[in-house]
Amino acid sequence: MALRINPFKPNNLAPVGMFAGRIDELRLLEGGLNQTKHGEPTNFLITGDRGIGKSSLLLFLDAIAKGDVTGLDGGKFNFIVISLNVSDKMNLLTFMRIVENNVRREIGKTEVARKFLADTWSFVQRLRVMDSGISGSVDEQDEEVILDEFASSLAETCNRIVKPATGESKKDGILFIIDEADNAIPELRLGYFIKTVTEDLQKNGCNNVMFVVTGLPETVEKLKASHESSVRAFHPVKIKELLPPDRKRVVDLGIKKANEINSEKTSVTEDAKEQISSLSEGYPHFIQQFAYCAFKQDTDLIVDSKDVMDSAFAEGGALDSIGNRYYESDFYEKIKSDEYRQVLTIMSKRMNSWIKKAEIRAEFTGPETKLTNALKALTDRRIILKNKERDGEYRLQQRGFALWIQLFGNRK
Template structure:
């Protein structure tokens, strides 16, 4: 009989299966409490791909709108979600925010006309997205940000202090995800720095920005405005511990057993394998558990089920590779000699390896090896040891395993 697989590798983890992150959740809850009481707190969340940033943001939204109680009680923020892409310009970002606010607050009759008047400037700035007069973009950006900050302040103050009997909000929470995709035209660091200062000038103290992205978002913020980092509390999200990983597995199995008449269990040895293979990355935990669950036929997920589900073609590692590793290995690298460097490094898994050790096995010349290591480091495909000269490693053991098992397979 077919069973519903409770593990979801392709979507953020639900709040019910959330594990660990005690420090991060505490900081987010405290930030909401501070903002609600007129002491706004802005938070920057960074971490590698698959580490669980989107799941943390998803949990934050549930906390902010009062769906999950906290030690500070239930919050009632207006939560605005925006995902940044490489095409998101300053005007596009503002238009997305305006549309999101209008969707949520436009349901309230007493606020509709207020929103229409307050955000009318958005209709006048569409020309900025057309590419016309790009030389004036900085001057235009100053005007647009000023209009945006004023309209945002008016809106936040209006919903925090209702005039016509509608329910009061604690403030506005902005959840900005994948901020590392920000292009130069977004002026992302300047945007956050200028808007937060202008909100203060307009006596608006109940707006909170939570921004998430890969670690290089810090560099992008600083490049746009070097002081922008100072407005954020920085949370660097790390891997889950073994115990937290096992908690996630237990919650998933429990959810599955509520959905299915045929019960499924997983032994400690099998859980250890999932924890080791996933390296504490929540997305990878979900994928290895999902594949093991699919492979199992007798209701007891064993270590063999985990390994078979992990390493077969189309299994967990192959699926993770197609989403996380294939682009780095194929699209970002045009040289087979560069891929040979990665294959040599994969023999060391994710441990540090000296350039001299790579040279012993590399078939190209010294200059090509030097160029390869420089290019792979610049593209953040490999890491350079900051404390020892001439040492490099792959970012994850999973990448090494994928290279060894599937790297030689022709690109699809």
């Protein structure tokens, strides 16, 4: 068998051509684009677990907003898209500078536009000095003045592209995609930023800016911490696991892509797709990883259940690779106590089913106080979940985490 290009991409975003599922979410976001295009802006807060496909969804939204693809409901758009990833070193002033840099890059394509931006965003030079620390500490009053100028400049810029000058192309508005918002530190004041800017844009007569913020579930609390009512500015969207038909469609799209680029044609059995669907638990990244390893394992141009299983649990295989990216940090870096890891190991025997504290205690070798502290710490870090309906019950979030602990958790 000749060398083949593996079409599955476990460490990359799903390209638009291999995107599956999320129909309801895409229609909701497309509706937001249409509202914003016609002067009724709608903002979204998208939350979900790691590997659930938030960033791939944003990539598809980006393509729809720019007009690279037609929306599911036939919408055709022409937005300027500003995409930002939040880091844990980003304060508010730095964030506004990055936004301004992106605005210049996306809009300042002509000499006329560059002159307009230089005048409109002239205050940014002062912002650079403030953020550098040359002028001393920056208090909240300084930030509020800068934020007011920022919102005014953004409004003027958006109104310019919606009603352009002679010779400039017309746009529908500006879409801000702010990803990994769970990394936000208090100094970023992200909730305060969104709440203030959205209100100031309306005061400045600008109604064609849409914000989409995404992150892990704890993003909600981080936004509230910087401004209690900031989450009211968003329509909440919780991303859940893909349904089995969509999981299998991801595999089919990958095999189709493989057969377009490889001379030798590959097929996949229904049993193999069923196993990939089950093992992945509906997490798109996990589907890609199990499918990637199964495709790599295949030697007869038929990806079957044996290929899936042989490549799934071996050292260096699919589950091990998923663990390296998603589970090792929770098991080793976020917790420094062997007793805490013992709790996880005991819980893994029940996979991701609920287990009572008394049942954990029966196998736990440490003192009661240590067990209580472990359960609280693991819950606070969202490594385990606490049953809201029954006291004293806990479970791991994913079956894959339990399997990884059993197979690789004690590996040095």
